[in-house]
Amino acid sequence: AIWMTQSPSLLSASTGDRVTISCRMSQGISSYLAWYQQKPGKAPELLIYAASTLQSGVPSRFSGSGSGTDFTLTISCLQSEDFATYYCQQYYSFPQTFGQGTKVEIK
């Protein structure tokens, strides 16, 4: 199985900040990576797939980059509704796995 290291686990930020979340793989996965946002008591919502493709309806302040083993989710200008937990998911290798999550909290 592929090991995923998502960092940081907790990120304190203010509205308007630019934030980045990292997801590192134990082996290369090309661009088979997705990012999700999850708010308390809700199901995860797909933000980005294929490492950098924005899901329909997702604001353009969200962007993804990377390939191989290192990936990044960037929120260019943090809004109040963006305080949530973010997960990466690799779907290159069986079994597909999720990162441990990054909670973005209000500073």
Place this chain on the structure above:
Amino acid sequence: QVQLQESGPGLVKPSETLSLTCAVSGYSISSGYYWGWIRQPPGKGLEWIGSIYHSGSTYYNPSLKSRVTISVDTSKNQFSLKLSSVTAADTAVYYCARTGGTSHFLYYFDYWGQGTLVTVSS
């Protein structure tokens, strides 16, 4: 708009079998895509359980394979999860979801149910 809704008992006794159903609306399961189950223990991360195609082809996480059965009922447009010999470690919110691709079960998930909490306790 594709919608998924999980249903089933919220409380299961240890050693018994957890059974959940996911009703799909807004899309016919027979038309394609893989459909999956994902779970999330309280305060923890996400774990893929398994996926199924409308033909009945299934793929299970090796960590759960010996205890998991996923089935599909295209006439009712729903699919189901059974997890046997449950313990407290199986307490989690269980989500059903649709994969984003039609050709393979290894994919991201683009539509999710709201999730249902299943507690394993006597």
